[in-house]
Amino acid sequence: MKTIWFHLMPYPELPDDFTSEHRSVWVDIDPGLFDPRVGHRMYNEYIDELEFAASVGFDGVGINEHHSNAYGLMPSPNLIAAALARTCPDAALVVLGDSVALYNPPIRVAEEFAMLDCISGGRLVAGFPVGTPMDTLYAYGNNPATLRERYHEGIDLILKAWTADDVFSFNGKYSKLRYVNCWPRPVQQPHPPIWIPGGGSIDTWEWCARSGYSYLYLSYFGYKAAMKTMQGFWKCVEEAGRPANPFQAGFAQFFGVADSEAEAIELYREPAEYFFNRCLHVYPGFADPPGYKTLATVRNGAEGMVERAAREASERAAEVAKKSERKAAQQSFSAASHMSFEQMVEKGYVIVGSPDQVAEKTIEMAKQLHIGHVMSLCHFGNMSRDLAMHNTELMATKVLPQIRHLWDEEWDDEWWPTPLPSSQRMTPSPFPATPR
Amino acid sequence: MITLVPWKAGSLEIWEEGEGPTIGYVHGMVCAPGRLPFVAELAGRGRHVVAPSLPGYSATSPSSDIRNVHDWVFALSEIVDRSGLAGCPLAASSTGAMLALELAAVRPEAFSSLILIAPLGLWRDDNPITDPFSTTLSGQRALLTNDPAVTASFFDDATDGPTVDSMIQRYTGRTATASLVWPIPEFGLTERIHRVSCPVTLVWGSDDRIIDPSYADLFAESLSDCRATHVVTGAGHHAEWDDPVAVAAIVDAALG
Numbered sequence: 001m002k003t004i005w006f007h008l009m010p011y012p013e014l015p016d017d018f019t020s021e022h023r024s025v026w027v028d029i030d031p032g033l034f035d036p037r038v039g040h041r042m043y044n045e046y047i048d049e050l051e052f053a054a055s056v057g058f059d060g061v062g063i064n065e066h067h068s069n070a071y072g073l074m075p076s077p078n079l080i081a082a083a084l085a086r087t088c089p090d091a092a093l094v095v096l097g098d099s100v101a102l103y104n105p106p107i108r109v110a111e112e113f114a115m116l117d118c119i120s121g122g123r124l125v126a127g128f129p130v131g132t133p134m135d136t137l138y139a140y141g142n143n144p145a146t147l148r149e150r151y152h153e154g155i156d157l158i159l160k161a162w163t164a165d166d167v168f169s170f171n172g173k174y175s176k177l178r179y180v181n182c183w184p185r186p187v188q189q190p191h192p193p194i195w196i197p198g199g200g201s202i203d204t205w206e207w208c209a210r211s212g213y214s215y216l217y218l219s220y221f222g223y224k225a226a227m228k229t230m231q232g233f234w235k236c237v238e239e240a241g242r243p244a245n246p247f248q249a250g251f252a253q254f255f256g257v258a259d260s261e262a263e264a265i266e267l268y269r270e271p272a273e274y275f276f277n278r279c280l281h282v283y284p285g286f287a288d289p290p291g292y293k294t295l296a297t298v299r300n301g302a303e304g305m306v307e308r309a310a311r312e313a314s315e316r317a318a319e320v321a322k323k324s325e326r327k328a329a330q331q332s333f334s335a336a337s338h339m340s341f342e343q344m345v346e347k348g349y350v351i352v353g354s355p356d357q358v359a360e361k362t363i364e365m366a367k368q369l370h371i372g373h374v375m376s377l378c379h380f381g382n383m384s385r386d387l388a389m390h391n392t393e394l395m396a397t398k399v400l401p402q403i404r405h406l407w408d409e410e411w412d413d414e415w416w417p418t419p420l421p422s423s424q425r426m427t428p429s430p431f432p433a434t435p436r
Numbered sequence: 437m438i439t440l441v442p443w444k445a446g447s448l449e450i451w452e453e454g455e456g457p458t459i460g461y462v463h464g465m466v467c468a469p470g471r472l473p474f475v476a477e478l479a480g481r482g483r484h485v486v487a488p489s490l491p492g493y494s495a496t497s498p499s500s501d502i503r504n505v506h507d508w509v510f511a512l513s514e515i516v517d518r519s520g521l522a523g524c525p526l527a528a529s530s531t532g533a534m535l536a537l538e539l540a541a542v543r544p545e546a547f548s549s550l551i552l553i554a555p556l557g558l559w560r561d562d563n564p565i566t567d568p569f570s571t572t573l574s575g576q577r578a579l580l581t582n583d584p585a586v587t588a589s590f591f592d593d594a595t596d597g598p599t600v601d602s603m604i605q606r607y608t609g610r611t612a613t614a615s616l617v618w619p620i621p622e623f624g625l626t627e628r629i630h631r632v633s634c635p636v637t638l639v640w641g642s643d644d645r646i647i648d649p650s651y652a653d654l655f656a657e658s659l660s661d662c663r664a665t666h667v668v669t670g671a672g673h674h675a676e677w678d679d680p681v682a683v684a685a686i687v688d689a690a691l692g
Contacts, residue, residue, distance in 0.1 A: 027570075028570075137618070137619075138570070138619075141618070141619035141620075142618075143614065143615055143618045143619070144611065144614045144615070144618060145502075145611050145612070145614055145615030145618070146503055146615070149500075173503060174503075284572050285569075285570050285571040285572050285575055286570065289569050289614060290569070290607055290610035290611040290613070290614050291610075291611035291614045291615065295604060295607070295608070298603070298604060298607050299600060299604060
């Protein structure tokens with residue numbers, strides 16, 4: 001099993017009264033809440049954490065793309081990946097990814113991913129998410145009625161740009177390019193492995209199964225609640241006539257490791273509550289615009305991750321309002337919608353405990369969901385760099401050795417990067433102390 | 437009477453009521469054929485009302501060909517011909533009124549006159565149009581009419597058929613609206629509106645929470661033959677749903 005150290009890069013200094021005084025962490029969050037000095041510190045510390053994770057033995061480092069929010073401050077994951085490509089010499093660069101429909105023309109994604117694959121010597125995983133409705137539709141103004149068609153057309157263009165032997169014309173509905181000629185080209189041939197992050201869309205399962213892409217279920221809600229989604233995906237794999245190779249799937253999970261369970265609960269309570277209560281404080285009006293879901297998903301009643309987060313926050317606020325007869329709380333999502341850490345642990349949103357406990361639960365999760373890639377969130381919310389590194393080190397040194405070989409005897413990871421041999425890969429060379 | 441006629445790869449739904457001179461009605465964000473009292477009210481005034489459902493709404497098939505306002509205008513042009521509305525007067529609401537103006541700009545003979553209820557299509561930075569999709573379903577419902585109860589036939593699940601089907605139909609209708617208004621319902625009409633040569637009557641709900649009634653002045657100034665502006669007191673954005681009698685009377689009077 002491969003474990004990727006995945007960073008969301010949340011803004012760490014949202015005020016204590018954020019949920020009562022602000023309606024959403026996304027789209028219309030008050031720009032006055034962002035302090036660039038915090039941003040300077042935050043980005044540097046977060047890059048430190050990713051580099052540290054790579055140095056202590058995680059198989060890969062993972063990042064993604066979001067806009068106009070304090071939940072995840074990577075409008076351009078490729079910028080972060082470029083830095084990591086130089087400073088993390090062996091880890092896979094798992095970019096999950098570029099929201100294809102937001103790039104006009106999407107050939108930009110083909111070019112930048114090819115750059116990353118060249119810089120890293122072939123260590124890129126190319127992730128293509130549709131993107132959340134807040135990012136794609138509200139922040140970037142895409143039309144929900146055409147978003148998915150635009151997304152799929154963009155991926156077709158990227159794949160053809162990476163693999164075509166000659167310059168070609170691309171006459172799409174949304175991209176019309178007389179000359180497509182992708183320079184540079186990726187080291188990995190015919191192209192880097194493709195992973196598709198998803199939030200529960202049925203059509204995405206079928207498409208990944210049929211196309212042979214790796215499906216990443218990016219849930220905030222723990223493995224206990226993920227069974228239905230992953231069973232749906234594996235059913236599609238079976239129907240596509242493909243083997244149930246666990247490496248064709250992954251799952252995102254929050255982890256908090258300490259010397260004991262009691263210590264873990266003490267250490268990770270605050271950052272987890274910060275994440276689930278402030279970073280997921282999404283106004284429901286931004287979570288489910290018509291057209292974003294496919295009709296098959298609507299018919300199935302499947303609920304997206306963000307939609308669920310917004311709904312649960314709304315329901316908690318409504319419950320409190322009902323009890324206190326303060327109807328206004330239903331609209332304002334007051335601090336009363338707070339979810340406790342105990343609830344998060346009980347529901348499996350966060351796996352906490354000693355290294356052995358975490359390893360046991362992780363193996364249980366991986367077997368239940370049948371996944372070969374774990375997107376491990378060892379930093380969440382407003383966790384300090386020191387605590388993130390402590391968590392990361394314990395995970396790397398005491399948990400990963402227990403889970404790493406889970407699928408080794410049965411399956412090969414066909415979705416992992418195939419870099420140049422290390423002897424052929426460039427590493428940053430030190431400059432001479434005194435210029436000549 | 438509601439009929440389905442073949443159209444493209446699917447069907448076009450046309451609702452007809454009454455006898456007399458023909459007038460068309462093109463719906464806005466709310467479409468519920470057979471259940472809009474405004475149409476019955478017009479029919480009761482001796483009009484033959486022809487109300488096609490636009491692509492994606494109600495039983496008219498969604499069209500994968502529609503990607504932008506140009507495609508929408510082309511679709512409306514075909515629907516007008518198919519419904520026998522070419523050269524007739526047309527009442528249209530909200531997004532439908534925006535499309536009617538766009539069509540009349542490129543095809544000035546399409547309608548003999550227009551009665552437009554709170555049309556979209558123009559934009560003022562100092563008074564932007566409310567985004568009807570930055571809210572929940574119930575929030576949107578409250579934005580569209582002054583009395584949310586009047587749009588129950590669109591927003592509430594059917595009690596006389598499969599709930600999932602009515603939910604899907606509402607979803608595709610709302611998706612069609614989103615495709616028209618997202619992210620800003622202004623596609624250059626201001627450069628074309630001078631080409632609308634037929635007489636136009638404007639109708640606005642006094643309590644419109646989507647587009648401020650002051651936009652009526654902007655439309656009136658931009659049109660070459662705006663005959664009158666009527667404000668319906670107590671009505672919201674879709675005034676024909678809030679006060680079908682008052683709006684039907686305005687339409688009737690405008691037609692003479």
